[in-house]
C-alpha cells in the first residue's frame with residue numbers, strides 16, 4: 393500500500409513540475425460560433441434525422457420556451473406574454489386553424505397573420521426545409537385530441 397502511494401506521489405509531483413512551461417493561456421475562442429449558413433439543402437439523407445425528429449428538436453429548442461414542451465402555451469416565457477400562446481391541446485383551437493394557417497404563422501410570424509408580433513417569424517431557420525415545417529405542423533396537430 394505504502395509503495396503504491398509513494399509512487400503515485402512521485403508520478404504526480406514529477407508530472408506537474410512547475411515553473412518552466414506555463415500552460416497556454418485559456419482565453420480564446422471558446423465562444424466563437426462556427427458560421428452556419430442557411431444553405432442546408434436538406435438532401436443529406438436519413439442520417440441527418442427524419443423531419444419529425446428535426447421538428448421535435450426544433451420545437452424543444454426554439455418554440456417550447458413560449459409554447460411549452462407539451463404545446464399547452466405554458467413555456468417559461470409565456471407568463472410575460474400578452475396575448476399568450478394558444479393551448480394546442482384545445483380541440484376548439486385545433487378545429488379553428490388550417491394547416492396552411494399554421495404554416496404561415498410559423499414562417500411569417502404572428503404579425504403577418506394578424507396576430508401578436510411576439511410570435512417570431514421562423515423563416516430563416518426553416519428556409520429550404522419544408523419537410524421540417526411539415527413536421528412542425530404534424531407535431532402541433534399531434535398535441536390536439538387524438539382522432
Ligand code: HEC
Nearest residue numbers: 454455458475476477478494497498502507508510511514
Ligand atoms: C417568443 C415566444 C414565442 C416563440 C419562441 C414561438 N412562439 Fe409561436 N406564438 C407565440 C405567441 C405569443 C402566439 C400567439 C399570438 C396571438 O395569438 O396573437 C404564438 C402563436 C403561434 C401559432 C398560432 C396559434 C394560433 O393562435 O392560431 C403557431 C402555429 C405557433 N405560434 C407556432 C410556433 C412554432 C412552431 C414555434 C417554433 C418554431 C414558435 N411558435 C415559437 C409566441 C412564440
